[in-house]
Amino acid sequence: MADSGQQADGCAIEVERLVKSYGDFNALRGVDLKVKWGEGLAIFGPNGAGKTTLIKILSTIAKASSGRVSVGGFDLRGDSVKARRQIGVVTHQTLLYDELSTYENLRFYGKMYDVPHLADRIRELLAQVDLESRRDDPVRTLSRGMQQRAAIARALLHDPPILLLDEPGTGLDQRANEMLINIVSSMCNGRRTVVMTTHSLEQGLAFCSRVLILARGNVAYEESGKLDISTLREVYHRHTGAGY
Amino acid sequence: MKESAGKVLALTWKDILSEMRTKEIITSIAAFALLVIVVVSLALDPSERTSAVAAGVLWIAFTFAGVLGLGRSFVMEKDKGCLQGLMLCPVDRAVIYFGKMLSTVIFMLVVEAIILPVFVILLDQPRFPPQLVLIAVLATVGFAAVGTLFSALSVNTKAREVMLPLLFLPVASPVIIAAIEASSLALAGEPWSEIVSWLGVMVAFDVIFLAVSPLVFEFVLEE
Numbered sequence: 001m002a003d004s005g006q007q008a009d010g011c012a013i014e015v016e017r018l019v020k021s022y023g024d025f026n027a028l029r030g031v032d033l034k035v036k037w038g039e040g041l042a043i044f045g046p047n048g049a050g051k052t053t054l055i056k057i058l059s060t061i062a063k064a065s066s067g068r069v070s071v072g073g074f075d076l077r078g079d080s081v082k083a084r085r086q087i088g089v090v091t092h093q094t095l096l097y098d099e100l101s102t103y104e105n106l107r108f109y110g111k112m113y114d115v116p117h118l119a120d121r122i123r124e125l126l127a128q129v130d131l132e133s134r135r136d137d138p139v140r141t142l143s144r145g146m147q148q149r150a151a152i153a154r155a156l157l158h159d160p161p162i163l164l165l166d167e168p169g170t171g172l173d174q175r176a177n178e179m180l181i182n183i184v185s186s187m188c189n190g191r192r193t194v195v196m197t198t199h200s201l202e203q204g205l206a207f208c209s210r211v212l213i214l215a216r217g218n219v220a221y222e223e224s225g226k227l228d229i230s231t232l233r234e235v236y237h238r239h240t241g242a243g244y
Numbered sequence: 245m246k247e248s249a250g251k252v253l254a255l256t257w258k259d260i261l262s263e264m265r266t267k268e269i270i271t272s273i274a275a276f277a278l279l280v281i282v283v284v285s286l287a288l289d290p291s292e293r294t295s296a297v298a299a300g301v302l303w304i305a306f307t308f309a310g311v312l313g314l315g316r317s318f319v320m321e322k323d324k325g326c327l328q329g330l331m332l333c334p335v336d337r338a339v340i341y342f343g344k345m346l347s348t349v350i351f352m353l354v355v356e357a358i359i360l361p362v363f364v365i366l367l368d369q370p371r372f373p374p375q376l377v378l379i380a381v382l383a384t385v386g387f388a389a390v391g392t393l394f395s396a397l398s399v400n401t402k403a404r405e406v407m408l409p410l411l412f413l414p415v416a417s418p419v420i421i422a423a424i425e426a427s428s429l430a431l432a433g434e435p436w437s438e439i440v441s442w443l444g445v446m447v448a449f450d451v452i453f454l455a456v457s458p459l460v461f462e463f464v465l466e467e
Contacts, residue, residue: 061331063466084334093325095332097258099265104258111254112333114247138265154329 011070012037012086012162012193013058018067020053020217027053029217030067037161040194042204045214046240051197054214055166058195059089072162085113087162088155090184092170094147095154098140102131102150105139106157113158125153129183145176149183156187163188165196169203181207201232215240248339255330255343256350262320263351269313274355277309278362285366295431298367303424305359306380307387307416310352311409314391317348318399327399327465337465338458341392345457348388348395356380375430375439382446383423389453390416397464419449 015033019026028050035041045051056062058071060080069076072086089095096105103122110118126132129149131142139147148168155163165184169177181203188194198204204211205227213221213236220239227235263269284301285293321327321344330340360380364372394412398404413420426442 059332061328061466081334081336084332087332089328089332091325091328093328095325095329097262097326098324099262100258104261108254108258109329109333112251112330112335114334 010036012039012072013195014068014070015054015058016068018054018057018069019065020050020057020062021065026217028057028064031214031217031219033212033219035193035195037193038190039210040188040208041196041210041212042208043195043197043212043214044199044201044204044236045197045220048216049214049240050217051214052166055089055091055164055195055197059087059164060084085158086160087164088158088160089164089166090148090151090155090168091166092168094139094151096139096147096150099138101136101138102126102142102153103135105150106153109154110157115158121157122153125156128187129153143176144171145173145179148172148176148180152180152183152187160192162193162195165194165198167197167199169198169200177203201236202229205229205232213239248336251333251335251339252342252346255340256346259317259320259344259347260350263347268320269316269351270354272316273309273313273351274358276312277305277355277359280305280308281359281363281366288367290368293368295369296428298363298369298431299424299427301367302360302363302427303383303420305363306352306356306383306423307413307420308409309355310348310384310387310391311412313351313355314348314388314395314412315398315405315408317344317392318395319404322399331465337462340465341396341458341461344396345388345392348392349384352384352388353381356384369431371431371433373430373433375436376427378443379423379426379430379439379446382443382450383419386419386446386449386453387416389450389457390419393453393457393461393464396461419446422446422449 011034013033013035015031018028018031020028031054043051053062057064057069060076060083071083074083076083106122107118110122115121126135129152131146131149134142134146139150142150169180172180185207194208196204196208210224211227211232212219221235281301318327321330360376391412394408398407398411401407422442422445426439429439
């Protein structure tokens, strides 16, 4: 796994008073968050709550308007390149090039991440996501589920200790979604810190040990203990006003 | 430095591989440039096909065809969120800039290599001056240095097809003017000594924008 900045500190992700504004609109309004190493955090919230914005900032794609963000022990204001080595990101988009094969995509990203023994690593990952037989087919010819599995292989290529999942199951049927989560679970298995945004309360609850509800750019609810689904539904409704 | 160069080349090779499969960029810009030259050659009387006019026609064709190619460069990256994929890589944003710029230069030079001989024949130019090759290379580098920046800037705008030429052409005008003037002199058979000052303008433009654009690129990419 990639070396992290300050694993001994106990926090993989630290967010303090994070604000993100787009013009007059505040997508995030002073979010505070700490995620320990090896912890799984599910973030729920209605559309526009700020989930994707938060993931974009944690993954260094967007810059915070104010506040402090540290990922893998690296402050994103000064060490964003080092922080990027610590994270793998899976979104509802595959981030893969349609015309290239899965192997070519992984080879390209592997070079960008300086992955050692790249050919072996790609072979290992393709076996884990069950895409060995389709490794030379252009990504555009793969089913949506297969593409998303290839996206997982891309995200874990450099063996990051932190995995950010932004609604990875969007557009997948139930079976493909379950398969995706099973693959991610088996590849993380407590070894990685996982932050996942999802609209599926069941999936988030099953996958993560801690839940957080974002509403209107703020942390509305946080719970580390085990919740049952009916309690979570009630809490979700109470804090977001949205039914589930 | 060596590591970054390897990543720039990996990015460029990825673009070349994609282009070899889709043929989207080279085909469209070559067809456009060829069309401009054919239409103008039909419109101009043989007596009007002077070196000055021919040089103007050549760079109008290359400029607008190049804008077409630049527009595609980052649109390809936006599909399936690949631009985000690049931004997640643990590399300086300048690596992305130089990788994309280098692919633009290569695609444009391929098209120019196809178009230049056709241009000499269709516009009845008596010679193919070797200076034209150097002029094309210097102008293309400057063109791509600025164009890559504005292509990344316009890809997130709604009217990107309009925004790109509107933003890019005024900034690129010094290199385009220098290319036209130098090409005109070269086609007229003038010696190197007459052309060198325009070459100097192009070199200065290239150096300035190759130094400044990567610094600005980071702010263009990030939200």
